Amino acid sequence: MIQNQLHNQNRLPARTPANPATTARAGAAVRFEGVVKDFAGHRALAHFDLTLHPGELVALLGPSGSGKTTALRVLAGLEATDAGSILIDGVDVGALPTSRRDLGMVFQSYSLFPHLSAGENVEFGLRMRKVRGEERRARAAAALALVGLDAHYDRFAHQLSGGQQQRVALARALVTEPRVLLLDEPLSALDAKVRVALREEIRRIQTELGITTLFVTHDQDEALAVADRVAVMRAGSIEQVGAPEELYTRPASPFIADFVGLSNQLIGRVLHGFAQVHGAKLPLLDPSQADGRVTVSVRPEDLELGREGAPGVVLSSSFHGSLRRTTVRLEDGSSLVVQHDVRLRPTVGDQVGVTFTGAPVSVDPIPAPI
């Protein structure tokens, strides 16, 4: 598939179909089944289960130490699992060394081989697969063209910017037409503008090639922007997995609500299928929630600033281009962030009222004191 794409874009001569190293194929299905990984007493992966469908881009999102990079590394074979299995297209690859798993990987730190030019870096994987000279160079040039760096074939890593180096690393990972593409926070070392441009480029290429991709990131914007599905990790296992919109609008827990987008954590009660907080009665995302004290997660955009509602004092207000966020301290001492129109410009110390729009909320029960 990738090669078809490369051919289409660069009018390369068709390759010999008999060569197994260059045969185009669709993305593979990947399945983690109860994977456990311990590091010196610390459980990095706790019965980790995840399925990647062929051609899908799944972002693994989570705070530092949640085990997302470990999950990617065990799939790559760079770490051995302590229990569970990893299947690619239904075949357990646990016993296969990294070099035989047929994966492409882009690392967080710049990983181009410094002694080789950009073109030779891209050729490396093909050389390992014993692809002959002329075809190897043509495919490397085509892969570099795919990431817009065909003019940089002879440049060395130290002659390229960070963004260019990661593009070459992406070309290097893709040129062998791997079954799965692994991206280990590939954009985290880049500045904001380059990061946004490159993540869109990654998404474009991934969609065009249809390659199954696991994208590890701690940046929620990045995950929501590029992924077909986002899997949020916490303490070594998946907390929730779903489409970006689903995660944002229907978070399974206050942790997800807090981690994916901004949210206010307020103390309230559940009574007869509704959350009651600061005098408001809000529908629940999970109506089966039992009555009792709970932590209620409310998005800043689900609050309104005005004269009505819960009274409070403006603590700060910040401008974010198309919107403004204002922090208000309520009479009970709790603070919450309200997102509103930029034309409304509250100043510090203003007496304001906060009302709820009535959007459904997720709640987390507060254990009763023993």
Next chain:
Amino acid sequence: MASVRPVAHTPTWPVRGFILGSIGLVFAIPIVAMVEFTLRRGLAGGHDFSRWTALFQGGFTGPYRTVLVALGNSVGLAMGTVAIMLLLLVPTLLLVHLRFPRLRRLMEFVCILPISIPAIVLVVGLAPVYSVLARVAGSGVWTLSFAYGVTVLPFAYRAIQANLDGVDVRTLSEAARTLGAGWGSVLVRVLIPNLRRGILAGAFIAVAVVLGEFTIASLLNRITLQTSLLVVSKADPYTAVILSLLALTFAFLLLLVIGRLGLVRTGRRRPTTGGQS
């Protein structure tokens, strides 16, 4: 507004000339003195090339032939020592770096240890080892390379470790493995090319140490360049100095060749043109 003078990062020409001149003098004075000594005509006074021409016209025959043999021994020992360093030290350092990083302190201690032990003490410990070695593998000169392998360890370790610290060996090897390279290819195609500077520096030092080593060879009764020069100097000090000068030139050329190997295709001096994109 007054213009701001740029901060000087390099010394001015006179300062540079003074520093280089001073260092040059330190090296040049003994060499010039040696050359002058070999040109003396003895008690009659004056200078000529008679001792140089006599040595070369004689074709290094008689007692001087030993020096050529000894030179061959020393070069062979240097190569053996470098081979031991490459085959033992480099893979061990990589293994410790990649798989057993907790052993690094111990490794450093073991490698640095020989520098704190005087050669004479080292020989006392090595003598019984070599008496066993002689029974097993004979008492050829080449066996000295094991002892030299130990003596060059601190210098070679430092050179290679410094290079190792400057390269992200873990990421490079992982990148190569995900691209389909086995450990052999990772070592040969990725790690060694990126550690070339350190390995060459280690080899450089190993050759220099072996060519200049006297104590261990003498006390273990092996014939090397240094021990043979001592024998010649007892019979003819003038010729010994000529041979020392020739040995010095040979070592210089040898190290120059090794140094040139390190300059092959690094691509490091090309101008940087890439911006963030």
